[in-house]
Amino acid sequence: VTVRAGVVGQNLAALDGTVADGVLLDVDGSIPAVRAAVEAGAHRARVAVAHLPRTYTVQPGDTLVSIAHDHGFPVWRLTQVNPGLDPGALQPAQQIVIPSVDVLFPLPLVEGRRIVVDLSEQRLRAYEGDNLVYDFVASTGVASSPSIAGVFQVLSKEEEAYASSWDLWMPHFMGIYRTGPNFTNGIHALPTLSSGVRLWEGLLGRPVSYGCIVLGLDEAAALYRWTELGTLVVIQE
Known part of the structure; x- marks a missing residue:
């Protein structure tokens, strides 16, 4: 996030938190980081975002394995967020939940x-x-x-x-x-x-x-x- 002296506190808090489709900014957690950057004379601050779960529409020929792997998840992650889902009975146009990618990143990322x-x-x-x-x-x-x-x-x-x-x-x-x-x-x-x-x-x-x-x-x-x-x-x- 690029910061200026005027984009702190109330201005940042006024944001609705939406960074992009399905991506949210942790506004409350970001204010201290942005304020510290401004006070230090920095132009950028590293802040956290959260990714929302998504919905996927089953296509003809899809399997739960192919859907999971196409989205970069092991299969059990999909069964975990779709209780009662029968992997052998998927139907075209059926809606299933794709979990947040955040579950794959429980640790702070190493920069660089x-x-x-x-x-x-x-x-x-x-x-x-x-x-x-x-x-x-x-x-x-x-x-x-x-x-x-x-x-x-x-x-x-x-x-x-x-x-x-x-x-x-x-x-x-x-x-x-x-x-x-x-x-x-x-x-x-x-x-x-x-x-x-x-x-x-x-x-x-x-x-x-x-x-x-x-x-x-x-x-x-x-x-x-x-x-x-x-x-x-x-x-x-």
Whole structure:
């Protein structure tokens, strides 16, 4: 928000909070930030906005999975905000709620840093501002268990995470979105079975995982050290 000495307090409070369609400004929370910026002689202030849930009209051929993934959400997020919805009985022209994207960003965003995963190229790139920091070969999810395209953030970091569903140890794990209330997909190094067998070695650069983004051992370690909780993660087609 660009600020001037006259656009503080009463003037800002008079706004109805609408920034754009479906986007609202936290007016009460913004006034102290704007006032502090003016007092410091700054011309800009960082303030919070909230995104409203949306309504989607089901089209012929839609499935709940396709609708969720087209909007950048795991399926359970849609079932959570549409109680009683039968995924197998969607009808054209039916209205369903798409949740606020804010549910994907529970942590403060890290300014200036972002990770971009390109599904078509099978590469992961990390940026500091406009500067490329890392450019790694990656592997994403197979067609039956794809990595979801969308905008997320790093929610958690574990030096060594365990996936009981597949008996996998995942070094340098960074969770980015929850595929269910108690399960998280993320970025990690080549995983290892409890038997000691390392999976997918030699296969990086093609989709092989169950939905996570997989890197080489050294690459995952470097990215893990560089990344802070809250870092933006963009997964694009």
